[in-house]
């Protein structure tokens with residue numbers, strides 16, 4: 001169901017802070033695996049751009065054949081298609097915290113997303129893993145994906161180095177990249193990930209406390225104003 005607090009153009013209202021974390025890393029670096037754990041522990045909604053594109057193919061959409069051909073070749077689907085799917089999924093989720101996994105894939109994806117949504121990522125979670133390890137993981141993933149074959153895997157690696165790494169470098173220049181050693185076992189990788197997300201929870205809890213204190217002060221001020229008016233009224237009545 002679409003959240004009615006969003007406007008008809010699908011924009012998030014200006015006063016609502018939307019938190020977006022881009023999750024990037026080579027194919028098979030473990031992005032999806034770690035996102036599942038982040039969702040369980042930190043209340044984010046996980047949006048895998050690849051999963052959304054695969055669902056679009058299955059839905060029988062008019063873009064299905066084009067998307068399917070791009071995926072088989074390891075190529076990047078046009079920005080407007082992916083951004084549309086992401087925006088729709090964000091609005092439908094009702095959440096305000098998102099892990100956007102496997103996007104932006106190139107500079108054009110990045111600029112288009114920021115232009116359309118006006119959202120800058122909180123940070124980029126970057127899973128750093130050697131190609132040999134990623135290749136082994138993808139070849140034994142066994143999820144029946146059309147692109148988990150050695151020919152397409154090699155193409156995906158090339159696209160990652162040529163088009164996606166520059167996006168990571170762009171955000172690194174802005175001091176927004178949190179790099180994780182993804183070669184370690186799953187549990188150890190998640191220990192590093194937890195350390196990155198924990199401060200976000202603390203900031204949210206501090207924010208809640210601040211709002212609570214502001215609420216109490218507001219009530220006390222209202223009570224004081226009421227008391228002053230009551231005294232003025234009694235004085236006025238006595239003066240007769």
Ligand SMILES: Nc1ncnc2c1ncn2[C@@H]1O[C@H](COP(=O)(O)OP(=O)(O)OP(=O)(O)O)[C@@H](O)[C@H]1O
Nearest residue numbers: 026027028029030031032033137141184185186189
């Ligand atoms: N730290 C790890 N050590 C060993 N295997 C892992 C690790 N993390 C994930 N895997 C396994 O590697 C495979 C790829 O992981 P995952 O699907 O999470 O990667 P991904 O980065 O999301 O891949 P893609 O970009 O292709 O969608 C899976 O079979 C997963 O179980």
Ligand SMILES: O=c1ccn([C@@H]2O[C@H](COP(=O)(O)O)[C@@H](O)[C@H]2O)c(=O)[nH]1
Nearest residue numbers: 049050070071074075076077102103105
């Ligand atoms: O933003 C995106 C994300 C994905 N693609 C295409 O999908 C495949 C698979 O992506 P995964 O992240 O591994 O699930 C990818 O190789 C691209 O062909 C895309 O075009 N844009």
